[in-house]
Amino acid sequence: MAVIKIDTTQYDAQLSEKEQRIAAQFQRFGVDKLEVFSSEPINYRQRAEFRVWHDGDDLFHIMFDQQTKDKIRVDSFDPAAPLVGEVMQVMIDNLKSCEILRRKLFQIDYLSTLSGEILVSLLYHKPLDEHWLSEINALKEKLSNKYKIDFIGRARKQKEMLGDDYVTERLNVNGQELIYQQVENSFTQPNAKVNIKMLEWAQDLCKPLKNDLLELYCGNGNFSIALAGSFNKVLATEISKSSVHSAQYNIAQNKVANLDIIRMSSEEFTQAMNGERSFSRLEGIDLNSYNCQTILVDPPRAGMDTLTCDLVANYESIIYISCNPETLERDLDHLTRTHEVKRFAIFDQFPYTHHIESGVFLQKKNI
Ligand SMILES: C[S@@+](CC[C@H](N)C(=O)[O-])C[C@H]1O[C@@H](n2cnc3c(N)ncnc32)[C@H](O)[C@@H]1O
Numbered sequence: 001m002a003v004i005k006i007d008t009t010q011y012d013a014q015l016s017e018k019e020q021r022i023a024a025q026f027q028r029f030g031v032d033k034l035e036v037f038s039s040e041p042i043n044y045r046q047r048a049e050f051r052v053w054h055d056g057d058d059l060f061h062i063m064f065d066q067q068t069k070d071k072i073r074v075d076s077f078d079p080a081a082p083l084v085g086e087v088m089q090v091m092i093d094n095l096k097s098c099e100i101l102r103r104k105l106f107q108i109d110y111l112s113t114l115s116g117e118i119l120v121s122l123l124y125h126k127p128l129d130e131h132w133l134s135e136i137n138a139l140k141e142k143l144s145n146k147y148k149i150d151f152i153g154r155a156r157k158q159k160e161m162l163g164d165d166y167v168t169e170r171l172n173v174n175g176q177e178l179i180y181q182q183v184e185n186s187f188t189q190p191n192a193k194v195n196i197k198m199l200e201w202a203q204d205l206c207k208p209l210k211n212d213l214l215e216l217y218c219g220n221g222n223f224s225i226a227l228a229g230s231f232n233k234v235l236a237t238e239i240s241k242s243s244v245h246s247a248q249y250n251i252a253q254n255k256v257a258n259l260d261i262i263r264m265s266s267e268e269f270t271q272a273m274n275g276e277r278s279f280s281r282l283e284g285i286d287l288n289s290y291n292c293q294t295i296l297v298d299p300p301r302a303g304m305d306t307l308t309c310d311l312v313a314n315y316e317s318i319i320y321i322s323c324n325p326e327t328l329e330r331d332l333d334h335l336t337r338t339h340e341v342k343r344f345a346i347f348d349q350f351p352y353t354h355h356i357e358s359g360v361f362l363q364k365k366n367i
Helices: 008-029 082-096 130-143 192-206 222-230 241-253 266-273 306-312 325-335
Strands: 035-037 047-055 058-064 071-074 105-112 117-124 148-155 158-162 166-173 176-183 212-216 234-238 259-263 292-297 317-322 339-347 357-364
Touching: 008 325, 008 339, 035 192, 047 071, 047 082, 058 082, 082 105, 082 117, 082 130, 117 166, 130 148, 130 158, 166 192, 176 222, 176 241, 192 222, 192 317, 192 339, 192 357, 212 222, 222 234, 222 241, 222 259, 234 241, 241 259, 266 306, 292 306, 306 325, 317 325, 325 357
Parallel strands: 035 339, 117 148, 212 234, 212 292, 234 259, 292 317
Antiparallel strands: 047 058, 047 105, 058 071, 105 117, 148 158, 166 176, 317 357, 339 357
8 A cells, every 4th residue: 555644743843844934035024923824734635636557457546756756656645635535545446447447547636625525537548438438427326325426537629527527615714604616627725724714814804994805816706705795896807717607606606796707817907907908808897986995816826917016006905815925025025115014824725845825915005
């Protein structure tokens, strides 16, 4: 058995190392106290992706050592949520004995929720025919007695869905249940329990804020839906079609009446706000009807471009969520010309790795 084991006795030390590193990196912005939000020390990832290795009759999950690139056999994976860990074993047991399902299978992706749903994607180097469909249907039927499980089969130019291509997460955020559709291959926060802590932190920040909220990089509406109750109106933008689609679905599911989502890149939205270009996608949205004093941004690892930073600096209050301290530091250099850092939090989304998620609250300086 090859088991990816976590030494949980190291958890506090690894988080404390991150805290010290981030505190030192951001000290020059006047950050003297970090708010620190820990993860579960084990079973914290709702998502996991593995390559599949075939060795005669044997079949197993593998991953690659980041440094040496050596392949590592994975029979059990401590970081994965309990449901993923259980279904990984079930999949290997069932695939091993089924030639049609295992032949040319090269990858398995798992996407699970705290609400108990799981979506398994099987990736192949062969077209998926009616024999494959019949076998995977039989497997889904067998496993559905015990699990809320759907499958996706993927091959070149082919996607076969056995059920939905999404899972529905239900998060308890400050006592309120929020419903989120999470689509296969779209961005979602991987550590659901830490995500709850981020949403609660942001709700706490927004309590005293007034008027309307503008949000850039909103994904499936993760923050927008949790924060809509604190503002009169919310306008949110996102570049990915499938995420915008999920966000619309999530607005309806959560019965949020004061939130509009539009599909636009932050660069395009900046052009629209500056009156440089008009967009048909903004039809029916009167930008002048919003009175936004607060902006929330949660950009990808690359951070924000300069023009978007300029736009963000126009707002009284800024909430900046970041998965990359390097680009956050660069963007804070820009934003602290006009704003002061008031709160700085770290969220251990990715335990035992170098990565850390940060949340920064800035307010305009009285000049
Ligand atoms: C770190 S994720 C955050 C998503 C969301 N806030 C959440 O908590 O799930 C960044 C999001 O930015 C989107 N994105 C990437 N580049 C963008 C751009 N230039 N303009 C707007 N959105 C972009 C991605 O599709 C992704 O959904």
